[in-house]
Amino acid sequence: MNEFCIFCKIAKGEIPCNKIYEDKKFLAFLDIQPLNPGHTLIIPKKHFQWVYDVVDQGAYWEVAKKTAHSLVKNLQAEYVMFVTWGLEVPHAHIHVVPRYDNDGHPGFIDFSKKKTISAEKMKEIAERIRKQ
Numbered sequence: 001m002n003e004f005c006i007f008c009k010i011a012k013g014e015i016p017c018n019k020i021y022e023d024k025k026f027l028a029f030l031d032i033q034p035l036n037p038g039h040t041l042i043i044p045k046k047h048f049q050w051v052y053d054v055v056d057q058g059a060y061w062e063v064a065k066k067t068a069h070s071l072v073k074n075l076q077a078e079y080v081m082f083v084t085w086g087l088e089v090p091h092a093h094i095h096v097v098p099r100y101d102n103d104g105h106p107g108f109i110d111f112s113k114k115k116t117i118s119a120e121k122m123k124e125i126a127e128r129i130r131k132q
């Protein structure tokens with residue numbers, strides 16, 4: 001736990017999130033500034049700075065894989081992109097970004113194009129993704 005880290009606080013339940021999945025080691029929740037509806041972040045509950053620092057990579061990516069399949073099945077994503085950069089929050093996170101026809105992004109994602117989605121709609125989206 002890093003007391004200054006916002007994702008550690010989310011992992012501990014001190015800050016709310018739209019939860020998608022949780023197990024002993026990992027947590028998936030909707031990005032608060034989504035690049036597309038269903039944009040999910042997968043984090044380890046323990047604080048590691050970088051994705052490649054996370055212990056048990058197999059289990060970590062398994063959560064990303066399951067989330068991607070749910071985005072295709074339950075949100076009708078055409079396909080899903082995994083991205084890791086971590087310039088804003090220094091706690092490992094995999095961005096799981098669903099792509100849709102004419103979603104306003106070019107071939108790769110335009111990171112300046114955040115979508116505005118109401119809190120109510122975000123809740124509804126999270127519920128749909130959880131139905132995996």
Ligand code: AMP
Nearest residue numbers: 006017030031032033085086087088089
């Ligand atoms: P980056 O560290 O550049 O990979 O991006 C961090 C991501 O975390 C951004 O897409 C933010 O929108 C997202 N983010 C920051 N704070 C929160 C939060 N409280 N809940 C959900 N997502 C967040």
Ligand code: ZN
Nearest residue numbers: 005008047091
């Ligand atoms: Zn942290």
